[in-house]
Amino acid sequence: MTTYALYGEIIFPAHEGRQGFKVRRFSEVKIESSWKSLTDTAEIVLPRKVRDFDRMKVSEWFREGDPLEIWLGYDGNLVLEFTGYVKTVPAGIPLLISCEDEMYKLKRNTISVSIKDCKLKQLLQEIAPGYSIVCDDTKLGNVRYSKVSPSQILEDLQKQGIYSWFKNKELHAMGRSQLEEDAVDIQLELTAGESLKQKAIEDTLVIMSLIRKKGKKLIVEVGDKNAGKRLKKEISGIEITEAELKREAEKMYRDAKQPGLDGDITLFGVPRIEHGSKMNLKSTLYPEKDGVYYVDAVTKTVTPPGYTQSCKLGNKTAV
Template identity: 30%
Template structure:
């Protein structure tokens, strides 16, 4: 990147060295944490702390970074004079001089304080800033998304929206409403906007492995049997004529957790029930629920899959989709908290 000002702190506050828990029996690894953040034309090394949150349930990922007091000025200019909302951001983290890109997006808010706190949104940020007024006599989901998210490849199901209007709304607000009305989740992965049900986001090509007794810092996992999972789904079909059709599948127990699934299309009751049962089959399983916290590597992301190895209870081994990843990087270490969704296999 042109004109990047690179600054390396030598103060002890920002030179982290973390002792990891043993990843293999009788072996203790000492890993030096390293970070690199590029904000606009400034590169900052060894920031005090980062937190990054990625989740399939939300449209965008966020990051918060804390800049230590030592970065009060760059040359003769205060750092605040060199940063502005909308500047591009890249955050790389790693160990022993090896970096992985953890976040790419834009500055969304600058908190003028000491230490300086900078909030960032991912690539969805520019699509929160625009404004659309459109009237479609008849439209498909892909047709609308291709127009309001121009520049991105669109990966979405075939959905007929019928008559569709956008009245002074950003691209982000439009897709937020579509998610609410049709039960569709959306994320920007690279240069592709992927839209679908939450269960469509599992990337089977990216499977990470945790030995549950060696590679895990902490967990709140609970192993549950299929018969103990009291879950039901209310499936709602949003018909082209504006009416709705509803079926319910799953547990009939009064204390069951109930979730709503929205589908767009002229489905028969049998078709709607089939779709709801397909989701139910993924939501009810013998396996783990909850979250597990590992180290900075392997680099897990929401939508990836996490495979557990357990020598003590091999019957409990399995692979799960990761719904949410919360990344923390500070003087307590470098960690990734992975919240599980459904069992893939």
């Protein structure tokens, strides 16, 4: 049997007069990441009795807005799992430090934007200067925002089906997270646990509406009439035709009716998974669960010496 030695480092770079330092002793690290949530978060639990902390006030070591990096791995092979900023530092014992990724910065200033015939990349470069942008050539039409935070603009894009997330210092904005990598083979009987069950395929009606700058609201309906499950989506700020709106509704309907699995699968620290990864599930006891699925969200929890990854599955894919 292969054994691994867990190793981790939390790096606090020098910032605003405070020297940089590393933390290698921690009680727990929990990282939550999803392409649907806008903001990735981390929680770090530190014992109060850590060398040198008692020589200095905790508030002088950890301050709101301080940058940090969380590196995790086995046998000294570390991977950068989280980069972001300290959000809160409670004074209790043990120390619980809450953190947010780069979205932390986009929540804390306001901006006004007015662009005619705007493309997605133009808007993102305007609201998030200094970051690398990864997106497609989606046309947004005329865009106008007045004194709102960049994160509020990204939340507005979500209502149009454009989801945003950071991957370290890269801002991604797409319809979903899908990494161009081979699927990771997972034998369900060898995992730390799973709560997967066949997803119920319900009768579904998609109601999509377009708020036009001039004229009446355009509404299209696609799907099963008298359905108990109704999915509604409202689009504004862009000019598209009724046929284009219907195609969007049809895609949303197909996604909703796609067979798959609900629930979570919990892995140990290897193989490494992130949202957008593909899992090729195999089961000896439950072959009906076999298939290749995208991962929508991952919660990584490290409580030395344990390391688990709780993965929420997304759509099933052919490859």
